[in-house]
Amino acid sequence: MSMQKCGLFYTTYGREDGLFPSRFQKICLALFFAVLLICPQFMNSYVMSIMNLILIAIIGAVSLNLLTGVCGQMSLGHGAFLGVGAYGAAVFSNMGAPFFLALLGGGAVSAMIGMIFGIPSLRLKGIYLAISTLAAQLILEYVFLHAGGLTGGANGLPVDAPEIMGYSFDTDSKIFYLILFVTVLCVLVVTNVIRSRPGRAFVAIRDYHQSAENVGVNLFAFKLQAFGLSSFLAGVAGGLWAHYTMYITPEQFSMGLSISYLAMIIIGGMGSVLGSIFGAIFITLLPEMLNLLTSSLSGVAPDLSAIIVPMKEGVFGLMLVLFLIFEPEGLVRKWRLTKAYWKLYPFAY
Amino acid sequence: MNGSSPLLEVQEVSLTFKNVAALSRVSCSVQKGSITSLIGPNGAGKTSMLNCISGRYTPTKGKINMSGRELSGVAAHKRTGFGLARTFQNIALFRGLSVLDNLMVGRHSRLDYGLLAAIFYLGKARAEEDRHRHRVEEIIDFLNLSPYRHQIAGHLPYGVQKKVELGRALAAEPELLLLDEPMAGMNLEETEDMARSILDINEEWGVTVFLVEHDMGVVMDLSDHVVVLDFGRVLASGTPEAIQNNPKVISAYLGDDDALYKGR
Structure with a gap:
């Protein structure tokens, strides 16, 4: 019988800093992606559309978590930054730019706008900054609605399905691969930033800005970088959204979207990439779960849908409150506890 | 003198x-x-x-x-x-970071790469992280912080947090x-320990x-x-x-x- 090492031992710092230090994690991840990749072959377009929405929500949530959870800069305007990216990408795309260039362009425009609205963060903290980003939300919504020449105003703006080298991603299953690719890239970017110099500086600013300054962190520069990167990624999510729905209108990027992104990172876990992913899945699936519940109970209580469907917002709010009371650190903490439990199973110590 | x-x-x-x-x-x-x-x-x-x-x-x-x-x-x-580096009267650690990361933030001004390199986390960023990790590990050894290396700073006992703060200031390799x-607020044993550290920092590290x-x-x-x-x-x-x-x-x-x- 061969002997196996118990636990993980590292011989270099680089190995320890790896994203997935154990082989078990790598195998699990590979299996997970294999399942994801063959998914579109078996799932109907309704399920695929939900998956696509989840993936886009993941980019939005991860980017907001970088700004709010990691850097501690409260933002109530994330939905609008998503919108800037959506309109930017749509306009570039309609001008004939290739898909990825349009996506990057939308992200860049969003990053610029985000950094401008991030300037008050030098002076404002916490709830005061939140109010100033709320102003950003309202101003940008106004611009979407009234810059008719560029955004189509209240009529909205049509966008073509993405096309790369003559191949058109025009169905839910086809575009899934494209969205999955961009989402993985974005999550990787945020993960890398968090585990390196700028990410540590972001947390330093969040936890104790005075001592961050004394260890040499340029507060203003790094706050702006956080705003810039966060809105860039939000813009990319918006660009994907525009190309996926193929029609964007101002009300898609309302205050409600900003709030639901905040809800995702609160429910998922502040400051955690995995938490944002959990939160995005949870919040996107919530209305679907309610629909499922009402339709499965329709035989027993046919009037239920008439009651529950209008209560969607109420259930959403209730969920948020319950999480804040019972699990303020979010789903990611539940995940960690579960992992710790199985690590030692069947021993209790 | x-x-x-x-x-x-x-x-x-x-x-x-x-x-x-x-x-x-x-x-x-x-x-x-x-x-x-x-x-x-x-x-x-x-x-x-x-x-x-x-x-x-x-x-x-x-x-x-x-x-x-x-x-x-x-x-x-x-x-x-x-x-120049400093510590604070009331503990001013980055509570959400591990002890190791607190010390790595202490080296912030010595790490030489920016946001773009961090996004890709290849070559330069990786090499810099590794190089400075070695220096930080020396300080961790010096202050006997190795049992706490991966623990979140905010959860540590008061005396240890004070030492982590000293380590974070040291990580910048100040003159x-x-x-x-x-x-402040330490018991006799912790005070003697801290005094010993300060003397060592002064004599050995100059x-x-x-x-x-x-x-x-x-x-x-x-x-x-x-x-x-x-x-x-x-x-x-x-x-x-x-x-x-x-x-x-x-x-x-x-x-x-x-x-x-x-x-x-």
């Missing part, structure tokens, strides 16, 4: 908030390689002095020079580049270390220390030079022995009418 070149020179510094004078015309100097202490009763302006040096406050009047270069007007985050009451402390035993044992502040003015300065016997210092600490001490 070697040589006579002052590393830090405070010249006639005044600091006023509205009409309250926190410091008035304070002059003192810290010799290179020494441990210099700043003492004084509560509210004497000790922390204000440190804040002026570290850049949180801008002196209303006067100059602060570090190795001959003028510090006033330099932004606080750039002062690490002058070889001058400003310590604001490193022994770091000049500017210490603000209330524990007179520690101050008198460690210091080469002591400066006494009272009501924002320099009351006396000199060797620990001279300060201990200075009647002005005794009266500032114990009150003028204390017959018991006067009759000693």
Whole structure:
């Protein structure tokens, strides 16, 4: 019988800093992606559309978590930054730019706008900054609605399905691969930033800005970088959204979207990439779960849908409150506890 | 105490908030390689002095020079580049980061790569992380922090947090270390441990220390030079022995009418 090492031992710092230090994690991840990749072959377009929405929500949530959870800069305007990216990408795309260039362009425009609205963060903290980003939300919504020449105003703006080298991603299953690719890239970017110099500086600013300054962190520069990167990624999510729905209108990027992104990172876990992913899945699936519940109970209580469907917002709010009371650190903490439990199973110590 | 070149020179510094004078015309100097202490009763302006040096406050009047270069007007985050690092009176750790990451943030100004390199986390970023990790591990060993390396700083006991804060300041490899009451709230054992660390930092690493402390035993044992502040003015300065016997210092600490001490 061969002997196996118990636990993980590292011989270099680089190995320890790896994203997935154990082989078990790598195998699990590979299996997970294999399942994801063959998914579109078996799932109907309704399920695929939900998956696509989840993936886009993941980019939005991860980017907001970088700004709010990691850097501690409260933002109530994330939905609008998503919108800037959506309109930017749509306009570039309609001008004939290739898909990825349009996506990057939308992200860049969003990053610029985000950094401008991030300037008050030098002076404002916490709830005061939140109010100033709320102003950003309202101003940008106004611009979407009234810059008719560029955004189509209240009529909205049509966008073509993405096309790369003559191949058109025009169905839910086809575009899934494209969205999955961009989402993985974005999550990787945020993960890398968090585990390196700028990410540590972001947390330093969040936890104790005075001592961050004394260890040499340029507060203003790094706050702006956080705003810039966060809105860039939000813009990319918006660009994907525009190309996926193929029609964007101002009300898609309302205050409600900003709030639901905040809800995702609160429910998922502040400051955690995995938490944002959990939160995005949870919040996107919530209305679907309610629909499922009402339709499965329709035989027993046919009037239920008439009651529950209008209560969607109420259930959403209730969920948020319950999480804040019972699990303020979010789903990611539940995940960690579960992992710790199985690590030692069947021993209790 | 070697040589006579002052590393830090405070010249006639005044600091006023509205009409309250926190410091008035304070002059003192810290010799290179020494441990210099700043003492004084509560509210004497000790922390204000440190804040002026570290850049949180801008002196209303006067100059602060570090190795001959003028510090006033330099932004606080750039002062690490002058070889300056500090700790805080109340713990000012990054509570959400591990001990290791706290120390890595301490090296922030020495890590040489930006956001773009971090996004890809290849080549340069990876090499820099690895190189500086080695330096940080030396400090972790030096301060006996290895059992806590991967623990979240906010969850650690008070005495350990104080040490982590010292480690974070050390990680910047400063020439001058400003310590604001490193022994505050510690028990005897932790105080002795901290005192040993400060002496080692000074002797082995050659770091000049500017210490603000209330524990007179520690101050008198460690210091080469002591400066006494009272009501924002320099009351006396000199060797620990001279300060201990200075009647002005005794009266500032114990009150003028204390017959018991006067009759000693």
